[in-house]
Amino acid sequence: METIKIKYFSDKIDKLEYIGGKSDWIDLRASEEVSLKKGEFALIPLGVGMKLPQGYEAHVVPRSSTFKNFGVIQTNHMGVIDGSYCGDNDMWRMPVLAVRDTQIHVNDRICQFRIMKNQPAINFDEVERLEETDRGGFGSTGKQ
Numbered sequence: 001m002e003t004i005k006i007k008y009f010s011d012k013i014d015k016l017e018y019i020g021g022k023s024d025w026i027d028l029r030a031s032e033e034v035s036l037k038k039g040e041f042a043l044i045p046l047g048v049g050m051k052l053p054q055g056y057e058a059h060v061v062p063r064s065s066t067f068k069n070f071g072v073i074q075t076n077h078m079g080v081i082d083g084s085y086c087g088d089n090d091m092w093r094m095p096v097l098a099v100r101d102t103q104i105h106v107n108d109r110i111c112q113f114r115i116m117k118n119q120p121a122i123n124f125d126e127v128e129r130l131e132e133t134d135r136g137g138f139g140s141t142g143k144q
């Protein structure tokens with residue numbers, strides 16, 4: 001069990017809930033009304049900020065139903081919340097592009113997140129040749 005310090009920037013959204021069993025991803029809610037015309041971009045405020053456990057980052061992705069329900073695509077495809085994004089004003093947001101006119105209401109569950117361990121520190125060792133067998137290009141194993 002990990003404990004996460006959380007700040008709510010709005011009292012209009014439900015508190016986050018960890019529900020084990022079905023999925024351990026945690027749904028995030030829009031904390032403000034967002035109206036978009038087709039083709040518009042917005043940063044949807046998610047109304048929370050967190051101090052993640054030491055050595056963790058968070059990954060934010062849409063819910064599977066988000067496109068069907070709201071007609072928006074997450075423009076960064078997966079949001080990466082660094083552990084250092086933990087200041088008093090560091091509210092999480094979801095960048096989206098609307099593919100149709102749409103309305104996101106306060107408290108709508110729009111995306112989900114999980115925490116992930118940081119990768120180890122990396123040192124790049126530059127070489128002339130990698131000395132391994134080529135894997136082949138995109139699609140080199142065929143279609144079926």
Ligand SMILES: O=c1ccn([C@H]2C[C@H](O)[C@@H](COP(=O)(O)OP(=O)(O)OP(=O)(O)O)O2)c(=O)[nH]1
Pocket residue numbers: 060076078079080081082083084085091092093094095
């Ligand atoms: O979907 C996202 C992605 C990022 N963030 C916050 C947390 C993250 O730690 C910070 C910076 O994100 P990132 O490093 O991915 O963005 P950048 O464009 O490289 O900005 P920076 O120059 O601040 O690193 O923005 C969000 O709220 N939502």
